[in-house]
Amino acid sequence: MNILFNLQYATVFGETLQLNVVDRNGAKAQTYGMNMTADKTWTCQMAVDTSVTHIDYYFSVDRGGQEERHEWTTITHRLELNGKKTDTYLVSNRWQDIPGDSYLYSSAFTDCVNRRNHSRMKASAYAKTLRLVVRAPQLRGGCQLAVVGEDKALGQWIADKAVRMVEHNHNEWVADLNLRDFANAGTTEFKFVAWTDKGDLLWETGANRRLELPMADNGQMVVRELDQAFFEIYNERLAGTLIPVFSLRTRGSFGVGDFGDLKRMVDWVAETEQRVLQVLPINDTTSTHTWTDSYPYSAISIFALHPQFVDLRQLPPIADKKKAAEMEALRKKLNALSQIDYEQVNNAKTEYLRIIFKQEGEAVMKTTHFRKFMAENEHWLVPYAQYCHLRDTLGTVDFSQWKGHEQWHEADRGALRNPRTEEYREVAFYYYVQYVLHKQMQEAHEYAKARGVVLKGDIPIGVNRCGCDVWHEPQYFNLNAQAGAPPDAFSVNGQNWGFPTYNWQRMIDDGCQWWIRRFQNMAKYFDAYRIDHVLGFFRIWAIPITCVHGLLGQFAPALGMSREEIEGYGLHFQEQLFTTPFIARWVVDRVFREHAQEVIDTYLDHQHDDIYALKPQYDTERKIEAAFKDKNSDVDIWIRDGLYALASDVLFVRDYNDPNKFHPRITAQLNFMYEALYDSDKEKFNRIYNDYYYRRNNNFWYNEAMKKLPVLVQATRMLVCAEDLGMVPDCVAWVMNELRILSLELQQMPKDPKLTFGDLARNPYRSVCTLSTHDMPTLRQWWDEDYNRTQDYYASKLYRGGAAPHPLPGWLAKEIVADQLSCPSMLCVLLLQDWMAIDEQLRLPDAGAERINIPANPHHYWRYRMHINIEDLLANTPYNNTIKDLITEAGRHLNNK
Structure with missing residues (x-):
């Protein structure tokens, strides 16, 4: 032919x-x-x-x-x-x-x-x-x-x-x-x-x-x-719910939401004529086997699913009747808790899985389905299994301490893959668990599709620096820096996630295969996804390894400024002064007040006149952190945080790669050094600052993003959405529009800096509208945070006179939800807590217990759970009909054809 x-x-x-x-x-x-x-x-x-x-x-x-x-x-x-x-x-x-x-x-x-x-x-x-x-x-x-x-x-x-x-x-x-x-x-x-x-x-x-x-x-x-066919059919607009899988609750849960519960939540979404169910990341985060692993954005594997999400009801029963009864009693106890007991739940589920593996594992692993799963996932699954075995037997995820296994050895694959070897038997349990999780999550995905519900996943921007991905393929990571975010409304000191930054050039050189594999693996379980911190594909906030907070970070990559460029703005560049912490006596007095002399005597060295420097044993944030370990009195915390502030009080940060280039320190206008400048120099620095952060790098960052994102968004057919909040340069909108990526629109965080609240009617169709994210207070919490701001919203956006009522009444929450649903955005996805805010009988009595995450707290315990069972939610016909009515009135209902 x-x-x-x-x-x-x-x-x-x-x-x-x-x-x-x-x-x-x-x-x-x-x-x-x-x-x-x-x-x-x-x-x-x-x-x-x-x-x-x-x-x-x-x-x-x-x-x-x-x-x-x-x-x-x-x-x-x-x-x-x-x-x-x-x-x-x-x-x-x-x-x-x-x-x-x-x-x-x-x-x-x-x-x-x-x-x-x-x-x-x-x-x-x-x-x-x-x-x-x-x-x-x-x-x-x-x-x-x-x-x-x-x-x-x-x-x-x-x-x-x-x-x-x-x-x-x-x-x-x-x-x-x-x-x-x-x-x-x-x-x-x-x-x-x-x-x-x-x-x-x-x-x-x-x-x-x-x-x-x-x-x-x-x-x-x-x-x-031929040219595309066009019909007089208007754009579809969909409604949905956001809830972490771990937050789900049914009568049969084991103290945490699981993939079986996910099906029941799909039922509720479909019952209320919503079309989208969004969850947080579901990857394995097990590094310490403690509650600190509850942070879902610190995965040890971008491929492996978290064992806590296994639905034990879908497994064969435990043959030992006494043990089965003990497990059932423990399940009921854990499921009755108002919040997740992360450690008890995971220990119990691991024990349960090991019992079932001993009973059934050998037979399961001889099946055609299991062999197919192994063949399709061998690239990541074999290293992951060995990583888990070494983590559990050696008692640490710091693989630099794994003698002889400081890095994955490809030569080990053969023995780990051969069922006849001892090495295989040592890791087989982890193969089995991932197979069970894969099967259950894939079934939940198929169930959602059959019910017309879009499952929307979440792709975190970072990975755990001691995780399997770094151990397996270290060439893709830079371990000499920490990824985070500059200061924003969530955290005045910036966010230090502790993740390694990416070696983007290495990734680009091989066609971003690491990312393509990651996205294609996600497509097995989801039909839409949220790119967490999409700004990281343009530039990441890279923080020195010596820092605890994010104030001394710099965007990487970025076009640093030379001495000559800085002086071209008229600012005399005093390199030593501007790049060294500014510690004058008046600064010490203001920060530490009655403890000033104690701080000078203990932590500072006198330089000249009234200028001091941090002693060498305290001259980085990490050293300060170590010095104050286990010191928790109010005075200790006061002095520690004051020393942190001194350590970051610089006007410029030296470029990590080129010592002759410099970056204006983020939010330097809040510094004591900035305060000490002449007014004329402040004006010059402000021009440097604004040009650097909002103009200088725009085209550069556009080109950086276009080296990566086009390949990734075309790697699957999932609907691409992005979290584009924070310090957003103009080029982000250019790229997202060019690649047809849906933006995230929050009325209380408008992208126009001149507005206090966004105009919902101006939301682009290609966007996701929401009231609050998992990183923010829920609607009810936000309503009571700042009465003046709430009053402004009440008058200017709800067009109501008089004083705004507190706490937020259900009828007013319903009106706010209705406004969100009526906007032009393709997707309107609300936290379950915000959906429940409209019903005063149904919602959680304590609004403060609704919060999922507090970004300013790096040690936050992620343990929020629904306070009612999904079965009871499905049976609440009056409430479900109210949601249906809101969705129908907004034109987002199922029969919108």
């Missing part, structure tokens, strides 16, 4: 086009060079075996052996080779850039919201064939596309005689027509029509399409890709 591809595309001198055939996994399998004809049409011919049923491919532009750009690869071109009498395919393609409605091609819409069955094209027996190919992403679930036109072969404009098309790929429809059936040669007019699942007929908008009927010889099929 011969195929001739044609593509009209204007290139510039030095550029050539290539056709790239992809395999079933979407990876490039073969590349063909193309030639240009006189009319700027690029052509390529290939011969294929008659056993080939279809070809998936995309086009790219090459310059000097390097790919300059390529088409949108999430949905590639597909050519069905189904012609019984066809020996030559003449294909006319269109270049496909990422479309504005790319979200409609995501699995969130194609597999959950607008589910339709795809089918392969039936064999075509025409001697001369015309194939029409068109994309129609607007169509809802159950719709059927057809083509109708003036020619008898197209039904002569009679809809019932229209030619039905086949959806052979996501949102792409095809129809094979017999060229001999057309009455006349030349040009014919036609349109696309669609029937809804209710039997309504929709006609394509705009003027009739015109098609020049091709000339063809016997044995030829002419394939024409």
Whole structure:
């Protein structure tokens, strides 16, 4: 069989086009060079075996052996080779850039919201064939596309005689027509029509399409890709709930939410006509086996699922009746707790899993399903299992102390993978647990899709520096810095997450394979995801390893400033003064008051005049932290925090990579050194500061993000959402718009700095609207935090007179929720606590107990749980009907077709 591809595309001198055939996994399998004809049409011919049923491919532009750009690869071109009498395919393609409605091609819409069955094209027996190919992403679930036109072969404009098309790929429809059936040669007019699942007929908008009927010889099929079909169907807007899996509660839970509970929560979401269920990260965070592992954003593996989420009800019962009874009694005790007892729950579940593994593990691990799981996940699963074994037997995750195993050895894989070896038997338990978790989570995912619910996951920006990922593939990480975030509304000292920063150049050099594997693994369980701290793909806040807080960080990468550039603003650059902590006597007196002399005597060295310096044993935040370990009196904390403030009191931070470059210290205007400047120098520093943080790096950071994010967002068909809060440079919006990534919109944190509260009506459609995130106070907590701010909101956004009521009454919470639902955002996803705020009988009596996380506290215990069972929530018909009414009134209901 011969195929001739044609593509009209204007290139510039030095550029050539290539056709790239992809395999079933979407990876490039073969590349063909193309030639240009006189009319700027690029052509390529290939011969294929008659056993080939279809070809998936995309086009790219090459310059000097390097790919300059390529088409949108999430949905590639597909050519069905189904012609019984066809020996030559003449294909006319269109270049496909990422479309504005790319979200409609995501699995969130194609597999959950607008589910339709795809089918392969039936064999075509025409001697001369015309194939029409068109994309129609607007169509809802159950719709059927057809083509109708003036020619008898197209039904002569009679809809019932229209030619039905086949959806052979996501949102792409095809129809094979017999060229001999057309009455006349030349040009014919036609349109696309669609029937809804209710039997309504929709006609394509705009003027009739015109098609020049091709000339063809016997044995030829002419394939024409056409412009996208458009119908008068308005954009879908969906409602949803955010709750961590660990926070779920059912009558059968084991003290923590699990993957079985996730199905029950899907039931409630579907029952209330919501379409999205968002969760926090579900990866394994077990490093110390203590409650400090409760932080879900510090995974030890980007692939492994957390054992705490196993649904023990789906496992065989414990054969030992006495032990089974003990476990059931413990389950009831733990499940009755108002919050999670992380350590007891995980110890009990691990014990339970080891019992079942001893009972059933050997038989399970001989099954075809398990072997398939091992084969598909071997790359990460084998190192992870050995890591867990070494962690548990050696009692530490500090792999620098694992003699002989300070780093993963690829040579160990064979023995760890061979069921006949002792090494395999040592780690088999971890294989088994991950298999069980994978199976349960995948089943929950399939269950959600069947109910039309989009499961939305979360991809943390960082990983645990002592985790398996760093141990397994250290080339991707920089351990000489800590990732975090600059100061913001959540934390005045910035956030130090302790994660290693990424070696982005190494990742980019191998096509970001580490990230692609990560995203593709997520796609097994989710149809949408939130990119945690998307700003980290532009630049990360890198903090020296000697720091506890984030004030001495700098953006990496970033364009540091030379001495000459700084002086170009008129500021005389005194390097030693501006980069060394400024500790004057008046500063010490102000910070430490009656303890000033004690601090001078104990922690400071006199330099000259009234200037001091921290003694060498206290000259970094880590040294200060160590000196005050186990000192918890109010005075000790006062002095410790004061010393932290002194250590970070600089005007410029030296670049970590180039000692001749400098960065203005973040929020330096709050420093004592800044206070000591002349007013004229303050004005000059402010210009440097504003130029550096808001203008200087914009194009640089744009280019950095575009080296990474396009590859990642096209690696799967999950709907891409991003958390774009914080110190957001202009280039973030450029990239997110270009890649069609959904932004996060919070009315109380508007992106326009001139506004106190955002205007919901101005939310972009391509966005996620919410009242509060897991890092923020819930609606009820926020309402009582700042009475003046609440009063402003009450008057300016709710348009109500008089004093705002406190605490927040249910009727007013309902009005606030209704406003959020009515905004233009594609998704409105609210915390479960905020949904419950509308019902004073249902919601938790203590609003203070609703908080999930407090970012300013690095040692926060993540233990929030629902205070009622999901079974009781499902049975609460009046409350569920209230939510349905709110969603229906906002136009986000299920039957919005």
